[in-house]
Amino acid sequence: MSLYFHLRAVPPPALRNSATWLERLFGDDSDTVQRRLDRHREEVLDKRYLDQELLYVGDPPHRAEDRPRAQVVLGGRPVFHPDRYKPPFLVLTAGQAHRVARFLTMTDFDDLWVFARDELLPRYGGVTAEPDTRGIFAAAHRELTEFYTQTAACGDAVVKRLPT
Numbered sequence: 001m002s003l004y005f006h007l008r009a010v011p012p013p014a015l016r017n018s019a020t021w022l023e024r025l026f027g028d029d030s031d032t033v034q035r036r037l038d039r040h041r042e043e044v045l046d047k048r049y050l051d052q053e054l055l056y057v058g059d060p061p062h063r064a065e066d067r068p069r070a071q072v073v074l075g076g077r078p079v080f081h082p083d084r085y086k087p088p089f090l091v092l093t094a095g096q097a098h099r100v101a102r103f104l105t106m107t108d109f110d111d112l113w114v115f116a117r118d119e120l121l122p123r124y125g126g127v128t129a130e131p132d133t134r135g136i137f138a139a140a141h142r143e144l145t146e147f148y149t150q151t152a153a154c155g156d157a158v159v160k161r162l163p164t
Contacts, residue, residue: 005049005073005163007147008042009156012094019081022089026161043147045140047163049073052140054119055112068103071096072144076160087162094157101152104145109138 006026016022045052053073076090092100113134124133151158 004047005045006042006161007045007144008159008161009097009147009151009154010159012155012157015091015157015159017079017091019079019089022079022159022161023081025159041150043143045073045144048136048140051120051123052137052144054116055137055141068096068099069107071100072104072148074160075100076158086164090160090162092158092160094152094155097148097156097158098152100158101145101148104141104148109141112141113137 008025010025056069056072071092074090076092076096078088079091080088116137117130117134120137121127121130121133124136148158
């Protein structure tokens with residue numbers, strides 16, 4: 001079982017609404033993936049991706065203008081896998097990716113942290129571990145911001161693959 005959540009930038013003309021095509025999209029070797037990571041064409045979140053999502057969910061209910069915050073990690077239109085036991089792929093259009101990039105570049109990580117810290121800290125060693133925990137989540141936030149900013153600059157869509 002993979003513990004990683006993959007996000008990949010895809011030019012809109014190349015995007016297909018096919019789970020088989022999307023499965024092949026993520027079938028590259030580790031060297032190819034690393035080159036895309038270095039160019040911010042792909043992002044990989046470790047097993048903490050669900051906890052990372054806590055930074056972006058906001059205080060419910062979500063207002064319409066807050067929609068991009070809900071799309072950062074787990075948002076997107078599902079493309080269901082033929083194997084019903086596998087999770088769907090998630091797709092953000094180029095326009096949605098642009099709105100997410102704008103949200104991330106305009107958001108202060110400290111504000112996100114204040115909202116989520118009380119729920120996150122007990123999972124990662126409590127208050128004494130806050131500097132390290134905060135650092136881990138801040139680094140992932142920076143990487144997501146770089147990924148979405150580069151993706152938006154290229155006018156690309158985003159495809160997300162959940163762990164199976």
